Amino acid sequence: MSHDNEDNKLRYRRTQSVTRAEEITDKESKQRKSQPDKPCHRPRDSLFSWSSGFDNFTGLVNWGFLLLTMGGFRLVLENFIKYGIRVDPVQWFVVLTGKNEGEGHPSLLLIFYTIVPIMICLIVEKGLAADILMESAGMIVHVVNIVVLVLIPMVVIHVKGETFSLVGAMTVCFIYCIMFLKMWSYVQVNMWCRTKHKKRRNRSGRRQSVSIAQLQNEREHEQIRSNGNGVIPNNDKDNVPTLVHYPDNLHLKDFFYFLLAPTLCYELNFPRTSRVRKRFLIKRMLEVVIGVHIVMGLFQQWMIPSVRNSLVPFSNMDLTKTAERLLKLAIPNHLMWLCFFYLTFHSFLNLMGELLHFSDRNFYSDWWNANNIDTFWRTWNMPVHKWCVRHLYIPVVDLGYSKMAASVIVFFISAFFHEYLVSVPLKTFKIWAFMGMMAQIPLSVVSKHMEKNYGPRWGNIVVWASIILGQPLAIMMYYHDYMITNYNDVLV
Template structure:
C-alpha cells in the first residue's frame, strides 16, 4: 500500500508540472461554453501521459502478437530454406530407447540398481523403529546411503562413459537426483515421527502392563462412542473419515513406493487423495504428453541443433558481434522449447501421474510469469522443489540458529550443485557454468528488487524475463563449446 501511495504522489507531481488542466474550474468551463465562438477544446491530457488515466492498449497488444507471429514465421521459413526438413522420428526412437548405447544397456542397469539404496533406507527405518539400531548408527547409514546414491552415476558414467548414450546418462542422473531428494524427505519425516512416537511412549509409562481384558473394554467403549446408537458404526461415516496411518505402520514397501512414484518430493504419512480417476482429464493429459514430446523433439532437431552448431566458431574465436547475434538467434527456439517443456512436465505429466495415483495436491506451479523479482520466480515456477527446499533445508537451517540470508545462500548452493550435476555428469565435461549461473541468481535478485522498488513492478518482471530468455542459451553455448573442445578438438580447429 505504501508503494502504491508513493507512485500516486509521483504521478500527481508529474501532472502538476505538465499541465494546468486541474486548475481550470467548472465555473470557467461553463463560461467558455456560453461564448458565441463555439469552443471545442477542454482540459485533457494526451493518452500516453500518466495523468490521462487511459489504459486500454488492446490494439497495441494484438499488434505486438501479430508482429511476433510474423517474425517467428519468417524464422521458420528461413530455417527450412537453409537446412531443409531435419525432423526424423526414427532418430527420436533410437535416441529415446537407448539403442545407440553399448552392450547391456548400462542406463537401465543403473536405474534397476536404484532399488538397492531404496531397500537399504527402508530396512534401516524399520530397525530404528524397532529399536534394533541406535539412532546415531542409523543416521550414519542413511547419510552414507544417500551420498553414495548421488556419487554412483558420477563414477560409473565417468569410467564407462563411452557405453552411455547422452539421453540415457541424463535420465539416470535425473532419476538419482529425484531419489536423493525423496529419500532425504522420507528419512527426515520418519525422524520427526519417531521422535514424537518415543516421547509419547516414554510419557505413557508402564501402560503395556494393562491386561487383555482392560484393552478389550477400552475398544468396546471406543466403538460405543462412534456408534449410531444401535451398536454399529454407520457406513457413511466410515467412508467420510478415512483411517489415518500412524508411525510406524507406514514403514512398508507399498507406502514407500507410492511416495517414490507420487508427483511430490515431500513425504507424508497420509497424502490427500482423490476418490476416483477422471477419464476425460486423464486422456487429455496423455495426449498432451505424447504430442508435447513430439513437439519438443521436433523443435530440438529442426531448430536448436543447427543454431547451436553455428554458434561454435564465433564463440571459439571470441567474435563478440557474431556471438551476440548467435545468442539472440538461439534464444528464440531455446525459450520456445523451455516453455513447451514446462507445460509438458509441470502440467501434463505431473497431472497425469497425480490422476493415476489419486494424488489430489496438484499445486505444481504458480503464476511465475507475473514474478516481479527473481526470488518470486524461484518460489513459484517449480513448486515441488520449492516446498522441499523450504521444508527440509531452509527451515531446519534457520532452526539451527543461522540467519535467513545464510539459509537462502545454502538453498541456492544445493540447487546450483544439482543443476551442475544434471549437466556436467552426462556430458562428462566437469565445468561450473550451471553452478555459477545459479549462484548468480543471488546478486541478480538484488538487481530485480531494485528495479521493482525504484521503477515499478513492470521493470522487475522485465528483468526476470530477460534472465530466463538470455541466460539459458548462453549456458548452452558454453557447454557445447567445452564439449566439442574436449571431445572433438580437431574438428573445432
C-alpha cells in the same frame, strides 16, 4: 499589509493557471459548460500517461503477437531454406528408447539399481522405529546411503561413459536427483514423527489401565500392518479414512507411492481424489505425446544447427558474431523451454497426479508475472521450492543461521544439482551451470533495485531477460567445451 494581499492574489492566480488537467475544479468545469461557445474540451490525460488510468491495450497485444508470429514464420522459412527438413522421427525413437546405447542398456540397469537404496532406507527406518538401531547409527547409514546414491552415476558414467547415450545418462542423473530429494524428505519426516512419538510415549509412561477404545485402536493399527494398504478402515457411515500414524506408514506400498507421486515432500497422509477423471487424463496423455514430438522437432530442426554454428565465433571470441549467434539461438531455446515447462509441470505431473489420485496440483504459480528473481524461483517450480523451504531453509534458520545464509545455502545446493545434471551426462566437468545459479543472488539484488526504483514492470523485464539470454549462453559454453574436450583433433 496591502502588499502582502497583492502577493497572495498573484500566487493564487499563478496556481490556477497551471495547465495540468487535475488542477481544474468541478466548479470551473460547470461554468465552462454553461457558456454559449459549446465547449468540447474537458480535463483528461493522454492515454499513454500513467495518470490516465487507461489499461486496455488489447489491440497492441494483438499487434505484438502478429508481429512476433510473422518474424517467427520468417525464421522458420529461413531455417528450412538453409538446412532443409531435418526432422527424423525414426532417430527420435532410437534416441528415446536407448537403442544407441552399448550392450546391456546400462541406463536401465542404473535405474533398476535404485531399488537397493530404497530397501536400505526402509529397513533402517523400521529398525529405528522398533528401537533395534540407535538413532545416531541409523542416521549415519541414511547419510551414507543417500550420498552414495548421488555419487553412483558420477562414477559409473565417467568410467563406462562410452556405453551410455546422452539421453540415457541425462535420464539416469535426473532420476537419481529426484530419488535423493525424496529420500531426504522421507528420512527427515520420519525422524520428526519418531521424535514426537518417543516424547509422547515417555510422557505417558507405564499404562495403568486399558480402555475399550484403546484396544479397538490397537486392533485397527494391527489390521493396517497386516493389510499394508496405508489406510485404517473406518466403519462410520461417511466412510472417511482415519489418518495413518507413525510407525504404521513404514511399508513398501506407502514408500513406493511417495516415490511415484508428483511431489518431493513426504507426508504420512497425502490429500487424495475420489476418482480418476477420464477426459482430463486423456487430455494430459495427448499433451505429453504431442509435446514430446514438438520439443524433439524444435531441437532437431532449429536448435542443433544454431548451436553448431556458434562454435567457431565462440572459439575465436568474435564478440559481434557471438552476440548474433546468441540472439539467434535464444528464440528456439526459449520456445523449447516454454514447451518443456508446460509438458513437465502441467501435462506430465497432472497425468501422474490423476493416475495416483494425488489432489495437490500446485505444481507452478504465476512465475511469468514475477517482478524480481526471488519471486521467479519461488513460483516456477513449486515441488522444488516446497522441498527447499521445508527441508533446507527452515531447518538451517532453526539452527541459528540468518535468513541470508539460509538462502545462500539453498542456492548452493541448487547450483550443485544444476551442474550435476549437465556435467555428468556430458562428461565435461565445468562450472558454468553452477556459476549461473550462484549469479542469481546478485541478479536478485539488481532485479529488486529495478522493481523498487523503476517499477515492477522493469523488474519483470529483468526476469524475462535472464531467462531468454541466460540459457542459450550456457548452452553455447557447454557445447564449446564439450567439442574441444572430445573432438579437438577433428576441429583442428
